[in-house]
Amino acid sequence: MVCTNLYAFCVLIHGSPPVWYETIPPSKSGVTFIHDSALSPRRYQPESIGPGVAVFDYDNDGWMDLYFVNSGVCDFFEPKTPVRNALYRNNRNGSFTDVTYKAGVAGRDFGLGVAATDYNDDGWTDLFVTNYGENILYRNNGDGSFTDVTKQAGLDARGLWTAAVWFDYDRDGMLDLFVGHFIRYDKTRERKCEYPDGLHYCHPMGYEPWPSKLYRNIGNGRFADVSEHSGIGVIKGKSFGAVATDINNDGWLDLFVANDSEPNFLFLNRCDGTFKEIGFEAGVAYSSDGAARSGMGVDAADYDGDGWEDLFVANFNREHFSLYRNRRDNSFSDEAGQTGIAEATQMYSGWGVKFFDLDADGDQDLIVCNGHPDDLIESINSSLKHKEPILLFENRTGKFANLGARAGEAFTRDFPARGLAVGDLNNDGFPDVVVANNGAAPLLLKHTGVGRSGAANHWVGLDLKGHSVGARITWSAGGIKRSRLKTAGGSYLSSHDPRELLGLGAATKLEWLEVRWPGPSKQVDRFEDVAADRYYSLKQAGKLE
Amino acid sequence: MKNFLAILMVLLFCGAGATRAQIKPASVDSRAQAALSEYRKASALFQQQQYEPALAAVEEALRLDAKFVPALVLKARLAMVANRFDVARLCLRQAVEIAPDSAEYQFLLGFELYLENDFIAALPSLEKAARLKPDHAEAQFYLALTFEGLGRTDDAINGYERGLKLQRERSPQLTDMLVAYGRLLFTLGRYDDSEKLIDRALIAEPGLRDAQYEKGRLRFERRDYAAAIKYGKRALELPGVGTTERQIHYLLARAYGQTGQKELAEVHLAKFRAAPLTLRR
Numbered sequence: 001m002v003c004t005n006l007y008a009f010c011v012l013i014h015g016s017p018p019v020w021y022e023t024i025p026p027s028k029s030g031v032t033f034i035h036d037s038a039l040s041p042r043r044y045q046p047e048s049i050g051p052g053v054a055v056f057d058y059d060n061d062g063w064m065d066l067y068f069v070n071s072g073v074c075d076f077f078e079p080k081t082p083v084r085n086a087l088y089r090n091n092r093n094g095s096f097t098d099v100t101y102k103a104g105v106a107g108r109d110f111g112l113g114v115a116a117t118d119y120n121d122d123g124w125t126d127l128f129v130t131n132y133g134e135n136i137l138y139r140n141n142g143d144g145s146f147t148d149v150t151k152q153a154g155l156d157a158r159g160l161w162t163a164a165v166w167f168d169y170d171r172d173g174m175l176d177l178f179v180g181h182f183i184r185y186d187k188t189r190e191r192k193c194e195y196p197d198g199l200h201y202c203h204p205m206g207y208e209p210w211p212s213k214l215y216r217n218i219g220n221g222r223f224a225d226v227s228e229h230s231g232i233g234v235i236k237g238k239s240f241g242a243v244a245t246d247i248n249n250d251g252w253l254d255l256f257v258a259n260d261s262e263p264n265f266l267f268l269n270r271c272d273g274t275f276k277e278i279g280f281e282a283g284v285a286y287s288s289d290g291a292a293r294s295g296m297g298v299d300a301a302d303y304d305g306d307g308w309e310d311l312f313v314a315n316f317n318r319e320h321f322s323l324y325r326n327r328r329d330n331s332f333s334d335e336a337g338q339t340g341i342a343e344a345t346q347m348y349s350g351w352g353v354k355f356f357d358l359d360a361d362g363d364q365d366l367i368v369c370n371g372h373p374d375d376l377i378e379s380i381n382s383s384l385k386h387k388e389p390i391l392l393f394e395n396r397t398g399k400f401a402n403l404g405a406r407a408g409e410a411f412t413r414d415f416p417a418r419g420l421a422v423g424d425l426n427n428d429g430f431p432d433v434v435v436a437n438n439g440a441a442p443l444l445l446k447h448t449g450v451g452r453s454g455a456a457n458h459w460v461g462l463d464l465k466g467h468s469v470g471a472r473i474t475w476s477a478g479g480i481k482r483s484r485l486k487t488a489g490g491s492y493l494s495s496h497d498p499r500e501l502l503g504l505g506a507a508t509k510l511e512w513l514e515v516r517w518p519g520p521s522k523q524v525d526r527f528e529d530v531a532a533d534r535y536y537s538l539k540q541a542g543k544l545e
Numbered sequence: 546m547k548n549f550l551a552i553l554m555v556l557l558f559c560g561a562g563a564t565r566a567q568i569k570p571a572s573v574d575s576r577a578q579a580a581l582s583e584y585r586k587a588s589a590l591f592q593q594q595q596y597e598p599a600l601a602a603v604e605e606a607l608r609l610d611a612k613f614v615p616a617l618v619l620k621a622r623l624a625m626v627a628n629r630f631d632v633a634r635l636c637l638r639q640a641v642e643i644a645p646d647s648a649e650y651q652f653l654l655g656f657e658l659y660l661e662n663d664f665i666a667a668l669p670s671l672e673k674a675a676r677l678k679p680d681h682a683e684a685q686f687y688l689a690l691t692f693e694g695l696g697r698t699d700d701a702i703n704g705y706e707r708g709l710k711l712q713r714e715r716s717p718q719l720t721d722m723l724v725a726y727g728r729l730l731f732t733l734g735r736y737d738d739s740e741k742l743i744d745r746a747l748i749a750e751p752g753l754r755d756a757q758y759e760k761g762r763l764r765f766e767r768r769d770y771a772a773a774i775k776y777g778k779r780a781l782e783l784p785g786v787g788t789t790e791r792q793i794h795y796l797l798a799r800a801y802g803q804t805g806q807k808e809l810a811e812v813h814l815a816k817f818r819a820a821p822l823t824l825r826r
Contacts, residue, residue, distance in 0.1 A: 280814070346696025
């Protein structure tokens, strides 16, 4: 069911209220990928962690393609049949074609996450795949294929790598790379957690934390390990999610990292190539009781429209997820209770998450996917489930309403979800969702185009070309001024459509649009009377096209 | 609320004395009389907190009469004290099967399941206990806690309200309930309502560490850092096992940090970091 007209009309025709999302089955999408978690009786930690997914345009045809990460050979897993990652090209008709081998991006080692970006500024989007083992940097050749340039780039460190975030921390105009590391791990470090029904995955608390990495882009496709110098790599954590954002509006990108069973890190950019970790002082490291929570997915956005970036962390069940409102003084207050997030997330373990404008009304709504990491949890606790629902929240002036079944049929079911990426797969201006499930097929959710108040709201899509992470987009529609920072990373092991969808509400045009590009250029581009309901691309100091 | 002392209080004092009808053994032969005798011995030892001999006596009672419900329940209590929740659950399930209309046994089964974070399983027993004995304050309290654990906030609030009406002024359960309810409202960002409950708890029991700490936490949220320090320091001086020292040092480190007292902030931060890590999972 696709309802792009009046809500009431849909109810009349279909006999039931229209839903926000419909599920696209593999028979229709052609996406037959199934994640192999490498599930073993021994229950090795990495089995429960992945996978991630990327929504990106690898062939520059203006249509978003999909990349799914899979497990693979490692010290505890020797697959009986080959296991590989998968790249699907968008056929521009709602279906996708597997082009993995042609593109040369099948992966190696035990895949977990992915971050897509044009790191070498050649106009083609590249892929960075995080692994248990050695990560992979796939450089896009611009001809439908990629080359593994990991070693040449200097990114071949081994470990249990999770989140990857491309952002320009030193404002030299080149994208640098943060790579999160979970626990210090190899097969021999695995522990045994026995229950009457067998071995379960152990709590991360029993493993040694390990530092993450920051790589500085030094040009010519090479990176320098600046983990120690920058301060990022001097602290050990158990990092899962990470997002680059500007918490103090100083024009320098900061980094927020969620740790599992360790305090979260908030790395404040000192504007001199180093960071200061201020998680404790900022009130985002621990719960209000001083307990380290199980941070997994993260995101950053200005959910209350005050011009300051807020933070979100998806935690474990009974920990509540965290919604940190920016207090504009380098500190945050957890507003999960006030906003309805705490109550709605009490029983779930969250992973992939994204603030996005579901209904094109201009504010930031929220989606988060969930799943208990212990596939045997139901045998020891009847209140918890391995598979859990995806939650879709509509932002209603600062309070988040869980849409439940109104979001769509998929939202009444449970999934072993991990990664989540949002992107407009059919270029209709409405954000679709891809959920990567652990040990199962992914879920593709197509936005039906329904607006809450009836008629679909209007939108403008903006594809900022070149180096745009950290750009500030400000617009006015219907006399209401709004603003958005282009962040990087976020969610969990996943990579979103890089285009920004700006909600106009009932307005049919933007009165004006302003893009303040990140340093070093600080270029400001401004446009008047921008027509709605179409995508535009923009280069620095260029025209809206 | 799941601290050892609170658990022990429930186990020792909530319905621990079985009624004459309840302790009637399954049969009146000499074997049953012997079971009754062993049970009485075990019960007395349990009240004296002599758990090992109490367990031996109750095991003997059950050997003599496997369906002797008070002995099953006493064994469950002993098992919970020893953290053997699996054993406790088995005994209590047997007990409620034999005596399904006992509010006390239903409560204990629900209580045990709550302690294991199995809220969905705990709910029917606690609801039944509250139904069977509407003035069962502990059942109402744990029902509220269970609803809270399930994220059913409105039900939890109703449960706390019902529970508070049943509590006598100045009873230990009253202050526990006020603090637990206050914590829920704190989580929901209802700081004014939360503070009213915590103030009530402080009036009823000024030496309650949990309440002093919660008051400090509330003051911190209100950016009244001097008061946060005052209540945090008081909490630190008081005995108690519910609120940990780690929690209080965390509060004090942040509050001193906000007031610019860096040295004191560092002292408490160091103590916070040195304390055993708490993690809610």
